[in-house]
Amino acid sequence: MSEEHHRKTDRLARALGWGSLGLGVIQLTAPNAVARLSGVDDSPWARITVPLVGVRELSHAAVLLGSRRPAPWAWTRVAGDALDLTVLGCSVANRTGWRRRRAAAVTAAVVGITAVDLYTAVCGSRRTGRRVTLRAAITVNRPREDVYWYWHDLENLPRFMAHLESVRATGDGRSHWKVKGPAGRSVEWDAVIIDDRPGELIAWHSVEGSAVGNSGSVRFTDAPGGRGTEVWVDLNYDPPVGMAGVAFAKLFGEDPEQQVRDDLRRFKQVMETGEVVRSEGSPEGIRAIRQVMQRPAQPVM
Amino acid sequence: MKANCWMGRGTVEVQEVPDPKILNSRDAIIRITSTAICGSDLHLYQGFIPTMKKGDILGHEFMGEVVEVGPQVSNLQPGDRVVVPFPIACGNCSACQHGQYSVCENSNPNAGIAEKLMGHSPAGIFGYSHMFGGYAGGQAEYARVPFADVGPLKIEDDLPDEKVLFLSDILPTGWMGAEMCDIKPGDIIAVWGAGPVGQFAVASAFLQGAERVIAIDRFPYRLKKAERAGAETLDYEEVDVLDALRDMTAGRGPDACIDAVGIEAHHPAPAIYAYDRAKQAARIETDRPFALREAIRACRNGGIVSVIGAYGGLVDKFPMGALMNRSLTVRGAQCHVQRYLRPLLDRIRNGSIDPSFVISHRMRLDEAPRGYEMFRNKEDECLKVVLTP
Numbered sequence: 185m186s187e188e189h190h191r192k193t194d195r196l197a198r199a200l201g202w203g204s205l206g207l208g209v210i211q212l213t214a215p216n217a218v219a220r221l222s223g224v225d226d227s228p229w230a231r232i233t234v235p236l237v238g239v240r241e242l243s244h245a246a247v248l249l250g251s252r253r254p255a256p257w258a259w260t261r262v263a264g265d266a267l268d269l270t271v272l273g274c275s276v277a278n279r280t281g282w283r284r285r286r287a288a289a290v291t292a293a294v295v296g297i298t299a300v301d302l303y304t305a306v307c308g309s310r311r312t313g314r315r316v317t318l319r320a321a322i323t324v325n326r327p328r329e330d331v332y333w334y335w336h337d338l339e340n341l342p343r344f345m346a347h348l349e350s351v352r353a354t355g356d357g358r359s360h361w362k363v364k365g366p367a368g369r370s371v372e373w374d375a376v377i378i379d380d381r382p383g384e385l386i387a388w389h390s391v392e393g394s395a396v397g398n399s400g401s402v403r404f405t406d407a408p409g410g411r412g413t414e415v416w417v418d419l420n421y422d423p424p425v426g427m428a429g430v431a432f433a434k435l436f437g438e439d440p441e442q443q444v445r446d447d448l449r450r451f452k453q454v455m456e457t458g459e460v461v462r463s464e465g466s467p468e469g470i471r472a473i474r475q476v477m478q479r480p481a482q483p484v485m
Numbered sequence: 486m487k488a489n490c491w492m493g494r495g496t497v498e499v500q501e502v503p504d505p506k507i508l509n510s511r512d513a514i515i516r517i518t519s520t521a522i523c524g525s526d527l528h529l530y531q532g533f534i535p536t537m538k539k540g541d542i543l544g545h546e547f548m549g550e551v552v553e554v555g556p557q558v559s560n561l562q563p564g565d566r567v568v569v570p571f572p573i574a575c576g577n578c579s580a581c582q583h584g585q586y587s588v589c590e591n592s593n594p595n596a597g598i599a600e601k602l603m604g605h606s607p608a609g610i611f612g613y614s615h616m617f618g619g620y621a622g623g624q625a626e627y628a629r630v631p632f633a634d635v636g637p638l639k640i641e642d643d644l645p646d647e648k649v650l651f652l653s654d655i656l657p658t659g660w661m662g663a664e665m666c667d668i669k670p671g672d673i674i675a676v677w678g679a680g681p682v683g684q685f686a687v688a689s690a691f692l693q694g695a696e697r698v699i700a701i702d703r704f705p706y707r708l709k710k711a712e713r714a715g716a717e718t719l720d721y722e723e724v725d726v727l728d729a730l731r732d733m734t735a736g737r738g739p740d741a742c743i744d745a746v747g748i749e750a751h752h753p754a755p756a757i758y759a760y761d762r763a764k765q766a767a768r769i770e771t772d773r774p775f776a777l778r779e780a781i782r783a784c785r786n787g788g789i790v791s792v793i794g795a796y797g798g799l800v801d802k803f804p805m806g807a808l809m810n811r812s813l814t815v816r817g818a819q820c821h822v823q824r825y826l827r828p829l830l831d832r833i834r835n836g837s838i839d840p841s842f843v844i845s846h847r848m849r850l851d852e853a854p855r856g857y858e859m860f861r862n863k864e865d866e867c868l869k870v871v872l873t874p
Contacts, residue, residue, distance in 0.1 A: 325579045411579055446597050453591045456577040458557065461631065462508040463594045463609060465538070465619015469508075475597050480540030481612065481621045482488060483505040483629070 190255070193307040197255040200304060201248025204241040204261065211238030223286030224275050233271070240264055255308025262305050265298040318419040320444040324455045325412040331455060332383045332404045335415075344450035344460060346443070346470050358391075371395055397422040415451070417444060446475065487874065488542045488625035489853040494532030497543065497854050505621065505629035510557040513633030515569065519646040520547035520623045522853070522870045523654060524680050525747070525795040527861050529614065533748055533771060534797045536598060536615040545571035545611040546653040547623030548646060551637075558634045567637035569630050570822035571654045573609040573620065576635035580608075587819035592631065593618045602798060607819060624853055626874040638826040647841040647871065648833055651685070655869075656840045657825035659685025659745070662793035665816040666741035668693045673734050675699045675783060676716070677776040678745035678794060679707035681843040681869045686743050686793070687716045688838055699733060701726055701776075703751065706866040710842075722753045730783045738785035746776035747794030764801065771798030781807050781815070792817035843869040850874040 211218050215234035219225040244264060247257045272291040279287055324331050334340055338359050342348040349362040349370055357377040362370050373394035379387040379401070389399035398421035405414045450460045450470060459469075464481045466474035488502045505514055523546050528534050530543075548568040551561050561567065573593075574586035581589050589608035593599060596606035598616045609631075612622015621628065630637060640649050659682050666674055674690040676683050679702035690698045691714070700711035701719045708718040719729050730739055752758040752775040761773040780790050781804045790813060808815060832838050845868040848856050856870040 323579075325577065325582070442597055449596055452578075453575075457511070457575045457591050457632070459509055461575075461591055461594050461609075463619045463631075464505075464508075464542075464621040464629075465615050466594050467508055469594065475595065478538055478595070478615045478619050480490075480538045481615070481619045482490065482540055482542045483503040483621060484508075485503045 189307070190253075193255040193304055194253060196300075196304050197248055197258050197308060200258060200261060200301065201245050201254060204248065205245035208238045208241030208245060211235060211241060221286065222272070222275070222290045223279060223283035226279075226283065227275075237264075237268070253308075255304055258301050258305035258308055261301040262298065265294060265301055268294050269298065316421050316440070318440050318444050319417065320441060320448050321414060321416045322445075322448040322452050323407050323412055323414050324452050326455050328404050328406055328413045329383050331413045331415060332386075334455060335402055335404075335451075336380075336382075336386060340454075344454050344470065345447045346450075359388075373398075415448065417448065419444065486626035487850060488621070489544065489850065489872075490539075491529060491537055491541045491543055492539055495530065497530060497857050499851050499853055500540075502542065502625070505627050507553065507555045508629065509631055510555040511632050511634050512555040513551050513558055513561055513630045513637065514553040515547070515549040515567065515623075515628050515630055515637075516552045517547050517549040517623055517626060517628060517874050518566075519549070519650045520544050520625075520850070520872050520874070521650060521653075521655075522546075522624070522856055522860055522872070524682060524860075525613070527857070528748055528795055528797065529612075530857050530861065531749065533765070534614045535602070535771070536595075538615060538619075541612065541614070541619075542621040542623075542625055543612045544622035544624030544628075545613055546650065546655065547611075547628060548640070548650050548653060549628075551633075552627070554633060560634050561637065561639070566640045566642065568640055568649050568652045568826070569611075569623065569628070570636045570638075570652075570657075570826065571610055571613075572607075572636075572819060572822055573611065573618065573631050574635055574823055575632050581635070581823075584821055584824045586821040586823040595619055610819070624850065624872060626850070636823055638830065640830075644833065645841075647844060648839060649830065650871065651681075651840040651843070652822075652826055652829055652833075654820065654822065655681045655843075656685050656829055656838075657822045658682050658793050658820040659687075660689040660825055660829060661818065661820045662686040662743045662745060662791050663689035663693050663695075665791035665793075665818070666690065666693075666743065666789050668695050668741070670694060671696045672740040673697045673699065673737075674741050674743065675701065675730060675739035675780070676711075676743045676745055677701045677750075677780055678747075679704070679711045679718070680745065682793060683707075683743075683745035684710060684714065684843050684868075685840065686745050687711050687714050690743075691715055692832075692837065699730065699739065703753075704863055704866075707868065710868065726779055727783050734785070738783055738788065740785055741789040741791060742780035742784045744777050744780050744790065744792045744794045748772035748774070748796050750775035750777075750794075761801070770801045772796050772800045774800040774803070778802065778804055781813060784811075784813055787812045789813070790815045793820065795819075844871055846870045848872055 211234050218234050219230040224230045244261050248254045275287045338351045341351050349364050352360045354360050359375050362372045374391045375388045377388045385403050387401035400419040403416040407414045453461050462469040465478040467484045486504050487499055490498055490500050492498045551563050551565040554561050572587040574581050574589035575591040578590035587608050592609040593606050595615055599606035609618025609620055611620050663686055672695050674695045676686045679700045687698050687700055698716045700716040702708050703722045750773050764770045784790050850872045859867045860870050
């Protein structure tokens with residue numbers, strides 16, 4: 185899907201956010217008018233339900249207007265629509281006369297809005313379906329050759345990459361990678377180095393028929409003014425399909441870019457100080473989960 | 486071992502916890518002989534610094550005796566007596582090599598958390614929340630000191646703990662606060678806050694050649710102490726500080742202003758105090774910047790505002806117009822302690838400064854909760870509490 189299309193979807197999502205904001209404000213400030221318009225002013229529950237729906241609309245507005253890429257958040261509106269249609273359906277069934285007609289008209293309108301919400305949400309979610317590209321960089325205060333050679337020994341990578349269980353060089357530029365997967369199972373694949381320029385670049389991709397197609401490169405350049413070496417990492421992988429794909433995507437967690445940055449930070453620690461730095465809050469040094477679930481800062485048993 | 490732990494806002498408890506172990510090859514384990522409560526510990530105590538966890542051991546001002554070293558530490562041996570700087574610094578990264586130890590690029594394992602709040606991450610600090618690394622602190626019987634080959638300063642036996650303990654933080658912090666003022670002959674320096682750091686900033690400003698130093702606080706016993714060091718004083722509850730400083734400097738304003746207060750400042754006008762206090766309570770801003778605002782407005786055109794009081798996150802109503810239009814320079818830092826250890830130890834040894842004058846209370850580690858309470862409430866003219874395990 186094109187970038188242009190994504191931008192359009194995001195604009196649509198943002199418009200829905202403004203809609204939620206407007207509707208929410210009306211439901212909170214004039215609940216009785218809303219109840220009359222919907223033909224439910226005869227119900228004692230309407231007095232509570234309408235403002236509650238208003239609060240919910242405001243929360244849709246908050247996520248849709250507060251997000252840089254709002255389109256996937258349209259799912260929250262879809263969920264809200266489902267709830268609204270259920271309630272409205274009951275209202276139509278329990279009423280007669282002009283109230284029934286009004287409730288039916290509002291229901292029809294909500295069906296229309298649901299279609300728009302669903303369209304936005306589906307288009308917005310589809311973008312995760314393309315090949316994922318991650319980029320990160322770090323500056324290491326060591327000569328370029330040293331940094332290159334450390335990385336060149338791929339078996340070093342698990343020392344600073346949180347989710348990587350092992351990398352074994354199998355000769356001829358080939359290597360066998362193992363990643364911790366969900367439920368204690370691991371995912372494995374073979375990769376081959378496709379470009380290797382000493383002191384400058386290492387590039388690899390997974391061999392044909394791997395469980396997860398992935399490729400990457402790391403470039404080494406001199407940082408200006410004697411600041412050491414700039415390390416530029418590019419990673420690409422196919423979107424998760426099946427168990428193996430999900431396990432692979434988990435490699436990079438909820439925030440993949442952050443994960444790669446953290447890995448690179450540990451790489452810098454190893455290069456500059458000799459090892460991954462540990463604190464009592466994250467005594468293993470390398471467990472990714474510790475970024476969100478710290479131990480208390482007191483010694484380990 | 487026993488350790489003073491943070492147990493939620495306004496609560497600290499001395500608890501039995503496991504003894505520290507070597508986790509990295511450049512670690513040392515120190516048996517603590519003296520440790521102190523810092524003004525910034527009060528910010529943690531009061532819950533104003535985010536990312537604290539129940540059970541965190543507090544304390545970043547401590548010294549003691551080395552009992553164990555990791556395989557990569559060759560400059561220290563068991564039995565050595567050391568003071569430990571509060572910022573944890575590797576000595577290898579480019580920040581450390583430029584002497585900017587408190588922004589060490591490697592010592593914060595939780596740099597990702599700090600980046601979200603501050604853009605980039607500073608160094609790890611002992612006992613100072615998880616966004617500063619999640620390190621256990623030094624208000625305990627023992628502590629693990631990472632990068633022990635870089636930070637700790639060996640102390641000969643003739644100097645008592647009380648004379649050298651404050652090399653760990655507040656003496657170098659006050660010194661650097663004055664140094665950031667670029668003091669030139671004739672300069673008048675104003676210091677907001679006459680707590681321990683403010684006292685050292687006053688003393689340092691004189692040692693660095695200030696013509697006059699003006700200390701600002703609201704506690705007479707603190708102002709009296711600054712007077713004894715040669716400062717003129719202002720009680721901000723009695724006078725309008727801006728007017729008074731204008732008068733005292735013949736209309737120019739102080740050449741440089743030091744904020745040694747930080748995020749829990751007070752204001753004599755109840756309405757203004759309540760405005761920021763309420764926003765802080767509602768977590769709309771994290772820091773109450775009364776002293777900082779006043780320092781910026783008071784400073785002479787083209788002058789320097791040096792910020793060593795601790796800030797945690799965001800401030801509101803920042804006088805940017807004054808800063809930009811009046812050509813002011815604002816500098817701030819967690820002190821690069823490692824840079825100042827030797828020169829300041831020399832000054833202590835030759836008698837040009839004796840930091841022990843700030844100590845008002847000496848307690849056992851067990852009494853830490855009482856110490857925090859007294860220090861927070863400024864009971865019994867409390868200025869600085871030293872704890873011994």
